[in-house]
Amino acid sequence: MTDVLAPGSTIGILGGGQLGRMLSVAASRLGFKTHIFEPGANPPAGHVADRVTTAGYEDAEALSAFAAAVDVITYEFENIPTSALDLLESQKPIRPGREALRISQDRLTEKTFLQDLGLQTAPFADITDQASLDAALSEIGAPSILKTRRFGYDGKGQARIKSPEDTDEALASMAGAPSILEGFVNFSHEVSVIAARGVSGEIACFDPGENVHRDGILHTTTVPAKLSTGQRMDAVLMAGKILNALEYVGVLGVELFVTPQGLIVNEIAPRVHNSGHWTQNGCTVDQFEQHIRAVAGWPLGDGQRHSDVVMENLIGDDVDRIPELAKEAGCALHLYGKAEAKPGRKMGHVNRVVKAEG
Amino acid sequence: MTDVLAPGSTIGILGGGQLGRMLSVAASRLGFKTHIFEPGANPPAGHVADRVTTAGYEDAEALSAFAAAVDVITYEFENIPTSALDLLESQKPIRPGREALRISQDRLTEKTFLQDLGLQTAPFADITDQASLDAALSEIGAPSILKTRRFGYDGKGQARIKSPEDTDEALASMAGAPSILEGFVNFSHEVSVIAARGVSGEIACFDPGENVHRDGILHTTTVPAKLSTGQRMDAVLMAGKILNALEYVGVLGVELFVTPQGLIVNEIAPRVHNSGHWTQNGCTVDQFEQHIRAVAGWPLGDGQRHSDVVMENLIGDDVDRIPELAKEAGCALHLYGKAEAKPGRKMGHVNRVVKAEG
Incomplete structure (x- = not known):
């Protein structure tokens, strides 16, 4: 593709939820068609899209056909498997780019990135086991919140720690997933x-x-x-x-x-x-x-x-x-x-x- | 259907142009799906519709399947053949109703309807031949405008009459179609x-x-x-x-x-x-x-x-x-x-x- 997409071009959207749906409507205002890639049946975005591919992110053939049919690829959610992104990116540009996805897919990477930019974040620490959780809690203090590093949204994959006695249960609820402890911020x-x-x-x-x-x-x-x-x-x-x-x-x-x-x-x-x-x-x-x-x-x-x-x-x-x-x-x-x-x-x-x- | 359509219902739209396209987008905001019926290929409305039927208005089978698949039928243009409307209406409600279509499909019927309501219109007369045109022109006066009674839009099927000498050419341009002479209105x-x-x-x-x-x-x-x-x-x-x-x-x-x-x-x-x-x-x-x-x-x-x-x-x-x-x-x-x-x-x-x- 050239950098500027002409009306009539097709924008591929990974994910067929409400964000994909409203992106598709907006694309139509500018004369673009959209093509939705979504594993689930009857996706909301499909009602207002020119085409829908129903397939999983491990389906290389479907991904490749999708990439071939569109002019640029975007997405409505950040937790897209890396293997799918690698395959898609070999065929068509993905915007926003991979670096934004890499960083936002992992809370620890994201917080570190923000800190490195000189921006303030909540205090945080990488948690790998009970010992690192105990150490982090004594530094950050309670109340604090233990979160999975990846795949969390809308409060899922989170456990509050009100006192050191809560650490066992909180760590267990992570089910072995790499985690991050975040201190509470006193905000208005x-x-x-x-x-x-x-x-x-x-x-x-x-x-x-x-x-x-x-x-x-x-x-x-x-x-x-x-x-x-x-x-x-x-x-x-x-x-x-x-x-x-x-x-x-x-x-x-x-x-x-x-x-x-x-x-x-x-x-x-x-x-x-x-x-x-x-x-x-x-x-x-x-x-x-x-x-x-x-x-x-x-x-x-x-x-x-x-x-x-x-x-x-x-x-x-x-x-x-x-x-x-x-x-x-x-x-x-x-x-x-x-x-x-x-x-x-x-x-x-x-x-x-x-x-x-x- | 009940009078109130629940979100998730399907609205059938006759015509796949820009009006159908923007109706389809609006329908999506209320949680409705749309199904477009359009004879032409690649209709603009189809890019943002759940389903598209590509068929002519004489295709009874396609019309019937379309009506069966939707909950209510509307349209983006008024010149829908009566036979198609009859068939569709036997299966699903058409909104707006037939009376509005009957009246607006014919300029003479429309003007008469408006006049009967006590509303002002431009002076008009039914034209069937040269004699009726000559008579109408002497009453309404020039300049005036000869229009086909049906199927006109965006200035098509119209001929201006600046003086009585223009009547031959104007009438010829109607190609035998039933017509109406309209007087000019002096409007700001x-x-x-x-x-x-x-x-x-x-x-x-x-x-x-x-x-x-x-x-x-x-x-x-x-x-x-x-x-x-x-x-x-x-x-x-x-x-x-x-x-x-x-x-x-x-x-x-x-x-x-x-x-x-x-x-x-x-x-x-x-x-x-x-x-x-x-x-x-x-x-x-x-x-x-x-x-x-x-x-x-x-x-x-x-x-x-x-x-x-x-x-x-x-x-x-x-x-x-x-x-x-x-x-x-x-x-x-x-x-x-x-x-x-x-x-x-x-x-x-x-x-x-x-x-x-x-």
Whole structure:
């Protein structure tokens, strides 16, 4: 491919969930087709994609045919097996690139990377066994939290340690997986920056959103976030530093804790991010189109926001509220087309347009 | 079907052009799947639909299978053959209903319907031959315009009559098709109202937009339109009258001429309308979602507008401007995924978000 994808080209998306679905819709606005690669049947993204490949990440033949059929490859989640990435990358460019995936797939690598950039993180330590956990706990202190280094999301693969007596159980719950101990950060609130970097290195950030979690899952994002002008600038500069260090192409989510000692990076996600869904109804170019623009080598949108928005996730049986939400003025529904509502499953979200910017 | 369609249901759309494409995207936001029926290959709507049937409107087997696979049927254009509608309607509800199609498929029927409702139209007369044309011209006067009663759009099937000498050529250009002579209206500008009526009879209108045409094709729509408060109210009342008379379900476009003698109805379109594309970037619920809500039996959005917008159509080689438009701040691109740009072909549009409402 050339660096700039012409309308009519096909963007391959690894993963067929709601993020792939909304990426696919955004791609259509720019005249692109999408091709979804997803092991699971009836993926939400497939309802709005030109093509769907249903195959596993170990299926070399399917991966190769997928790569042959698309012009560029992107993804909606970071835990893609390395072997699949190696095969795909031998045929077509993957954007964002491998370095972002390598780093974000492993909490220890990620925290080390951020620290090396001079950014603040929670105190952390590599945990390999009971002895390293005991040593780390005596340094970092309780309460703290033990997490698997890989494959964790939405609070899964995590165990709180309130006192040294909890270490046995916490370590057992890791089931032998390489882990990391993270100290608690005393923060007033969490914000996130949805930042993008284009092929030619330009950067654009959306206004930071303020996140509230429930049961380890994002509940609401409110824009604008409670931040001083200085904090806002810091957030953007931090995101820019990360994007440039990774020579990143696409949208990146950066979660930040707001503390009296400054902003502390909680984690980064090399993809469109749940806390950026508000952009669909607050901005002319939303995070999904911004990501597509970047991976297609197009100019980025400038991140301009026209309205204040509160995004609320619809989890599990929140779907029972759809009839009421559909009646609510100024409330934009975004449902994911998932067949079955399960506890903790993200079924959709609403964006409440609170007030237009004057 | 029950009156209210549950998420996960399938909406059948007759026609696979850009309107079907944007309807399909809107349907996905509410968790619906879409199935496109379209005779032409590689339809733009197919890129973002769950299923596509490629078949002609005379293919009873394909029509029947399509109807069996969907929960409700809607359409993106009004010139659907009656035989196809008869077959489809015997299996599944068609929304908006047959009466709206019957009336809007024929300019003479439409104008008579509007007049019977007490609404102002341009002077018109049924033309069957040279004698009726001569008689009509002497009453309506020149300049006037001869149009085929059926199958006209974007200025096609029309001939201007500047003086009585033009009648021979004008009539010949109709090629024997039943025609209507319309007098010119002395109007200052054209506006349109995108109005919706739900299954239970509730009505919601978007703010009227002001339309500028070039070469018989819509060029720009600007919102808000230049209208007094009284004119705005008139426009909404007129649209409501039409919707109720038709027991309409869905979105209807009403084009109005603004004159010192009041608003004159130019034409109505029983579908989402090019002059309503601005709603995609000006409203929380756009015209496409509004239409889907109506045909699915859902509550309508209230039509609330958060921003001023200027919509500009991209016609033919306007596609050459895409790289520049992609760079423009506050400019939302909407491309239709059509393979080839031809003169007069609608390739996409841009919505410029001019100013947020304070």
